[in-house]
Amino acid sequence: MVAFLRVLAMCGERAFIVARTAHDRIFHTKFRRDVVCIRETEELSLDIFMTCVARARLVAGQRTLVVLPSSEYFNHFLFQHRATIEDQGCQIPLVDEAIYSRLTNKREAASFFANAGISVPAEISGRAALSPPIVAKPLANVSSKGTSLYPALLLTKDDVHRFRQSNKCDDFFFQEYVSGDSIYLLTYLSSATRIELAWSQRNLLQQPDGKSMLLAEPSTFHESVLARQIVQLLRTSGFAGLGMIELIQNGDRTVFIEMNPRLWGPIQFCTDQGQPLLQAFIGDCLYGDPHRYIGINAGRRRPRYAWIGGLLETLASRRLPVWHGARLSWARVLIDGLQSDVYLRKDSWRCFFHELWQSAIKALHDRPHKN
Numbered sequence: 001m002v003a004f005l006r007v008l009a010m011c012g013e014r015a016f017i018v019a020r021t022a023h024d025r026i027f028h029t030k031f032r033r034d035v036v037c038i039r040e041t042e043e044l045s046l047d048i049f050m051t052c053v054a055r056a057r058l059v060a061g062q063r064t065l066v067v068l069p070s071s072e073y074f075n076h077f078l079f080q081h082r083a084t085i086e087d088q089g090c091q092i093p094l095v096d097e098a099i100y101s102r103l104t105n106k107r108e109a110a111s112f113f114a115n116a117g118i119s120v121p122a123e124i125s126g127r128a129a130l131s132p133p134i135v136a137k138p139l140a141n142v143s144s145k146g147t148s149l150y151p152a153l154l155l156t157k158d159d160v161h162r163f164r165q166s167n168k169c170d171d172f173f174f175q176e177y178v179s180g181d182s183i184y185l186l187t188y189l190s191s192a193t194r195i196e197l198a199w200s201q202r203n204l205l206q207q208p209d210g211k212s213m214l215l216a217e218p219s220t221f222h223e224s225v226l227a228r229q230i231v232q233l234l235r236t237s238g239f240a241g242l243g244m245i246e247l248i249q250n251g252d253r254t255v256f257i258e259m260n261p262r263l264w265g266p267i268q269f270c271t272d273q274g275q276p277l278l279q280a281f282i283g284d285c286l287y288g289d290p291h292r293y294i295g296i297n298a299g300r301r302r303p304r305y306a307w308i309g310g311l312l313e314t315l316a317s318r319r320l321p322v323w324h325g326a327r328l329s330w331a332r333v334l335i336d337g338l339q340s341d342v343y344l345r346k347d348s349w350r351c352f353f354h355e356l357w358q359s360a361i362k363a364l365h366d367r368p369h370k371n
Helices: 004-010 030-034 044-059 072-080 082-087 098-106 104-116 157-166 223-237 268-272 278-287 308-316 330-340 347-366
Strands: 017-020 037-040 135-136 153-154 172-176 181-189 196-206 213-218 239-250 252-260
Touching: 004 030, 004 044, 004 082, 004 268, 004 278, 017 196, 017 268, 030 037, 044 135, 072 082, 072 098, 098 104, 098 157, 098 239, 104 135, 104 172, 104 252, 153 157, 172 268, 181 223, 181 278, 196 223, 196 278, 213 330, 268 278
Parallel strands: 017 037
Antiparallel strands: 135 153, 135 172, 181 196, 181 239, 196 213, 239 252
């Protein structure tokens, strides 16, 4: 989210931010000045959403408000109430729900890409005899009860046992576990013009259980024939907007893992590498012109993406991050992190040190006590 706000400010535009709680990360950044209200409750309902829109209008006036599609849970909410929200003068820059679901629901997406001739992990049947390593993926990203569901890596028999104890297996399907280099193919496809932007990154270090990326470097995958094939496949499917396609490269095999047709975690890296995907998105949403801000860039290019706070949070929880491909020394990780950290910047340095402080408190609190 902070990455998007940085680019929005570079373009001379501003956001009208609704905070979920008074403890949100945004209050440790300079963008706290753009918070127009804090939700009365963490629960999200249409009434609460409309109250937030009314608060934003006190500052923004009566112009069209663009609602930023951020999380999977929030996007699901937007689809549920799209007509009502748009009737209130709001724009939701998401494709039709059928197209979105085809690309973001894990099983539908696997079938979609497989039918186009792109390799996907083999599906495993026979749940009674699940043999690790495997991956459990939700059939839908949001359950019938409205809770978000996430993939789970089941690498040991204990993982399988714990998964069965804490999840309803009927909500999941199972695929082979594919190891190798982790690649993000990052795209922006304009709905107003034929502009198609693509870039890629190679992920080096990740939080366990497939959570947030901690360290990444540039990749040349977006220059490949397969990358161009994927972009054209998305275009012909009717997709437009921001998208992140995760792939695993193992030798000559490149395997589709999943797609997020929305903002993704380490999107800051695009800006740091001079890739104007967000600029095109902002120009498209606000003016119907993806070229309007495409020449605006941050200036200094950072060699890698890093999130030191996420790494320390993982270690403070007494867990280890996951390496993709060759490992770097921890000294190298620290040096790169201090050069490229997503929050160690003049507009968010308070957030960086707050995360360090929170990790230190957690580590001390969870420290084993000697008898």
